[in-house]
Amino acid sequence: MPKTGQRLLSMSRRQIRFETQANVWLISLYYGLLGFLIVGIAYVLDMRLFIGEHASFFQVDYELTRQIISSLVAGIITLNAFTLNSILVVLTNFSGQFTPRMLLTFIADRKTQHAVGIFNMVFVFILFSFFMINDGTAEYYAAFPTLTILLMFFALATFVFFINHAVKWMQVPNLTFNMKNESEKQILTTLVEDLEPYRTQEPKKEEMELNEDEGTILYAKDSGFIQVIDFKSLFQYAEKKGLIIRLEKRIGEFVLKDIPLLTYWKREDCDVNEAFICSKLFVGRKQTEVQDIEFGVNKLKEIAIKSIGNDDPNTVKNAILQLSDLLLSISEITHFTPYLTDQEGNLRLIINEETFDYYLYSSFSHISIYAKEDPVITNDILHAVSLLASSTSTANHKSVWMFAMMVARGYQAPFAFAYHEKDFYTHLEKISHMTRNYEGYTQLEKELKERLNNPTFA
Template identity: 40%
Template structure:
């Protein structure tokens, strides 16, 4: 498992952070019991803050049961949140709530508090100390911390369930994946002008490598593949992209070699992770699909405002992809030799992946489609100019078929004004006039 996979797995699991907190609470138990039992801190503080054995035992025992009840109620609240998200929005977003640092820290505090109370209660001994100070004082402070944490968690759950915050977090996740995968990891090795390459694309039939196991392509170590291909002096073509599902017998790598040197095919398989589910580590389309599913579910629940909010967040992600990505499928090494050929992914692909399904499910909703045209216009104002045609063509595709669906004159006015603004932004005024003439016939 690579460092990025390990980090993602740890972050998306509920057990890691609570375990760290439990270890810390165990150290606190050792420290407080040592202070009271070995160094007799209770007797030293007796005139002021010392607590006798009976009161200490009653206090710690009561807090043990109370914190266990509070922890159980918190877990129940998490299950309620999960059920709400699964039914109303998307089950894919449950991992986002689990991976939230606030959620994991809350569970860590509750779990470690219960363990501290339990261990302290277990090792209290009247024969070793008649009076205690560190154990009851710290128990009271931990109980106060747990109560404050519970109030914080209720506020966190309520805030996280708000649609605006939820879609905003998913948008930031997609932008983070785009920056780490596209801009920082892959784009530095891309080249657009094939005439500058020292290698020619091989036309003859190459050697194939099968996947070896079924599953989703989760992670590709592009940099290591380029380095290994340079070392073996070969050109590699990846037949599938991240997020694709492959069978064990699927030929998903093709390579060409210049000489008769032997190529260790297994090492290239180790540089590509295949698993049972899709992950967000490198798969920006998977993060985009979360927002798409929120929009579609909202349309089905007659909640156009939530759908519109998700559409605007998608628009910002697409604008960032257009500005920051190099849409080339050719990766080169440091000597400008062609080493890796990817699957074709241009702005059209991401645009359709984000808005195609929404357009389909909103085909009878003039208001939502008008908002979609407004988002396209807003995107176009910050897009790379090379993508103007793609946005305009999608806008025309969205506008087609609405001639008989306008209930009021205002629907018609708002809809075609949004399309006209898009035409002006993308420099397609003439095409807009032609489309308008065709729609009147």
């Protein structure tokens, strides 16, 4: 079996759906088949029912029909090639400036895929129409020239729409917004469907005290990234067999062969199908966004970091604000507890504990390191953190305040303008008020002013 076929068979159904939606070839195939269908309809009308012989509204002889179709074959090829070549050149430059993942995100956009599919449909129709018309079968045509002209106008309208769509999509605010929406759609919906119905804060205490010596460890058979975990199937199997399964690695982590993947505890009289359990953890050669929250965060973070190097503060600000919105969505939808229980409250699945701190630091800490001497970007980070402090639940306020202090203490340059300094302390004060850390702010402000205003530091 070809490697592509083996790879598809090794994927979960959700991963296959994600991969097919992210590739343009599938929708192009659908539109190509639609083009064949339209050719068949035109063939029946003109070369079986001979409507061209009887039509009075649009009757075209063989020679003119052939000229129309042959001219438009070259036209649709040129239109298709020019459009795709121009867009790919622009996107390649954008990928180098921002992130290589941007090209994949653009290709996965449904509007892009439909536009490319329509070009292919028109090309298939015109090309096969050129080979099908025959003066020995019919002298006059109506369906072929009519449909050819109509579809060519449709292709021209699609061309205008596609250029307009590409220009709008590549504007920085739309770019970061689309990436954030894609992450929310692929990640948060998946997590809500798979995990939230079973999460609990406090499972039965005796089940939490597991004897490590009694657990059975299952190891990775191949090296790669953990792309997808079929939580629902694992949970149902654990419930059926009375197992407790603990995942040792999180989605998106890279594992080497023979590294522990999970540990399970069973009843003495229970037969466990270990191959079935291992088959529900899918390891592949690259990270995907199907379930990996951090991968979606990293895309926006990468845009921000590259924009710092390109001296593009507006793009940095947009990426930071979209990151804060994504973090808010994660905190609202996902309860950060590792325990999944059945309806009776029995512990069935333990996943890696993920806290709001983890995603907060994963989003902004790397950016703050690159911005440690840039007061504008540092203020943008603090502004985003203050927005989070005002929107997220009180349970996350301590994490937000601790992170704000880390960003403030990591800033290393003196303020060249009083406005930036005022903005800096205003954001910190606002965060301290929202998180109820008034005394902490007073001490932090004194510490920072002594350090940043020290002449030897400047």
